[in-house]
Amino acid sequence: MTPTDELRQLWQSDINEAIDQRELMRELERRTRNFDRMNRRRDFRDIVAMLVVAVVYFWFAVRAGTTFERVADLWLVVFCGWFIFYLRRYAKLSRKPVPEQTLDVYRQALVERYDGQIRLAKSVKYWFILPMWLGQMLYDIAYWVNGGKNIKFVMVTIFVTAVNALVWWLNEGPAVRYLKRKRRELAVLVGEEGVAK
Amino acid sequence: MRSEQARFLGIIEQYQPALWRLVNSYEADPGRREDLFQEIALGVWQSLPRFRGDSSERTWLYRIAHNIAISTLESRRRRDTRELPMPDSVERVGRWSDPDRVLVVEERREAMLAAIQELAPVDKQIIVLHLEGLSYQEIEEVSGFSESAIASRLSRIRDRLTDVIRKQEVRK
Numbered sequence: 001m002t003p004t005d006e007l008r009q010l011w012q013s014d015i016n017e018a019i020d021q022r023e024l025m026r027e028l029e030r031r032t033r034n035f036d037r038m039n040r041r042r043d044f045r046d047i048v049a050m051l052v053v054a055v056v057y058f059w060f061a062v063r064a065g066t067t068f069e070r071v072a073d074l075w076l077v078v079f080c081g082w083f084i085f086y087l088r089r090y091a092k093l094s095r096k097p098v099p100e101q102t103l104d105v106y107r108q109a110l111v112e113r114y115d116g117q118i119r120l121a122k123s124v125k126y127w128f129i130l131p132m133w134l135g136q137m138l139y140d141i142a143y144w145v146n147g148g149k150n151i152k153f154v155m156v157t158i159f160v161t162a163v164n165a166l167v168w169w170l171n172e173g174p175a176v177r178y179l180k181r182k183r184r185e186l187a188v189l190v191g192e193e194g195v196a197k
Numbered sequence: 198m199r200s201e202q203a204r205f206l207g208i209i210e211q212y213q214p215a216l217w218r219l220v221n222s223y224e225a226d227p228g229r230r231e232d233l234f235q236e237i238a239l240g241v242w243q244s245l246p247r248f249r250g251d252s253s254e255r256t257w258l259y260r261i262a263h264n265i266a267i268s269t270l271e272s273r274r275r276r277d278t279r280e281l282p283m284p285d286s287v288e289r290v291g292r293w294s295d296p297d298r299v300l301v302v303e304e305r306r307e308a309m310l311a312a313i314q315e316l317a318p319v320d321k322q323i324i325v326l327h328l329e330g331l332s333y334q335e336i337e338e339v340s341g342f343s344e345s346a347i348a349s350r351l352s353r354i355r356d357r358l359t360d361v362i363r364k365q366e367v368r369k
Contacts, residue, residue, distance in 0.1 A: 004327075007358055010309055011218065011328040013302045019213065019234065021206050028239050099240045099264040100247065100257055102341030103322055106264040110271060182275075189274060190267050190318050 046084055053080040068145055072138035079131045086127050090120055107190045114183035121179060124171040129164050136160045205242050212258055215329050219259075222313045222325050223266045233269055240265040256338045259331070263322050263339070308365040312358050323347055324354045 054077050061073035094116050097109035137160065144153040209216075216237060217230075224230045240261045248257055313321055319342075326336045333344045340347070 004355060007309065007355065007362075008328050008330065010302070010306050010362070012214075013306055019209075021209065024209065024235070024238060025202065025206070027235055028242050031235070031239055032243070096268060097264075098244065098247070099261040099268070100244050101264065102260060103263050103267075103319075103339060104341035106260075107267065107318075110268060185274070186271055189271060 046088060050081060050084040053077075066142060066146055068138070068142035072135060072142050075131075075138055076135040079135050082131065083128065090116070110190060111183060111187055114179055114186060118176055118179045118183070121171045121175045125168050129168050133160065133164045136164075201245060205245055208241060208245075208254065208258065209238060212255075216262060218329070219262050219266065219325055221310060222321055223270065225311075225314050233266060236269050237262045237265045252338055253335070255331070256335050259326060259329070259339045263325075267318060305362055305365060308361055309358055312361040316354065320350060320354050323350050324358070327351055 057073045057077040057080065061070045061077065064070040064073055094113050096113075097106055099106065101109065137157070140153060140156045140160065143156070144150070216234060220230050220233045220237070224233050241258065244257075244261055248254075252260075313324060316324065319340075322340060323336060323342070326339055331339065333347055336342075336347050337344050342350075
């Protein structure tokens with residue numbers, strides 16, 4: 001008997017375990033239902049949030065005293081829509097890969113999900129901070145143009161800029177470092193590195 | 198839907214022993230095996246409508262099972278490895294009746310299983326596929342690695358497992 005035969009015989013001598021098929025189907029249907037419900041809730045929440053924010057800023061735009069304020073409100077309406085659209089689009093791209101791929105492609109896909117999150121965190125300055133900062137600054141400038149105090153204008157500018165800079169730093173610094181560490185751990189767990197093809 | 202369900206249950210019935218062995222190779226904790234088995238079954242159920250017969254049913258199934266096993270381990274690692282409750286509803290049944298034979302074979306098998314569980318994921322996947330009787334070509338189809346890479350890895354893993362079993366016998 002070759003070592004392979006011996007190992008195979010031993011391996012296949014495992015005690016067979018049986019599972020109740022009706023119970024299995026019930027369990028699978030329950031899990032599928034929960035998954036669908038979770039997706040529906042998330043979609044509903046995103047859409048409601050988008051609509052509420054858009055309606056509030058649109059209402060502000062209608063009631064705005066000056067054109068400058070109206071532009072700032074509309075800018076923020078568009079920005080909120082863009083923000084939710086971007087996150088939902090990204091969420092679709094970062095879903096778990098389909099499991100019927102070959103094992104090496106699947107492993108790479110799992111690791112690449114972290115790459116996607118790292119890219120998202122690194123590009124936050126373009127898709128979140130810059131448009132958000134511009135909208136807030138438009139508000140601030142509108143206040144100043146309408147005769148607001150210089151000192152308040154400067155203070156608000158500094159505060160808004162500092163908060164956005166902090167968000168930028170948190171994403172590009174600690175968040176990216178954390179994601180890179182998680183990516184390394186995953187690569188080790190799934191044995192992604194050093195596979196000879 | 199009915200025929201899909203019948204097809205799914207047919208696949209589960211046919212491959213159940215192999216799937217349990219695969220689950221055992223990934224999961225040392227008996228309490229979590231049931232959950233992993235159900236995750237794999239769910240993956241098969243959800244992938245079934247996409248199966249067009251481009252590969253054999255067997256290689257398709259092994260791809261899903263190994264991939265789900267890997268991603269389940271990954272998800273658990275992120276969830277701070279806490280014990281998952283095992284559903285009471287699903288009944289597991291042992292089928293062997295000869296206790297002496299169970300004991301002898303079980304000890305050797307447990308030693309081999311423990312060694313397999315400790316292997317790197319890629320090695321584990323390749324040896325499990327090999328032990329389930331897949332040809333090199335089929336393993337290539339499932340794993341995406343070339344036959345030569347598979348052969349060299351298998352040679353090394355087989356030596357290691359044989360060594361583990363021999364040592365276990367010497368200790369007795």
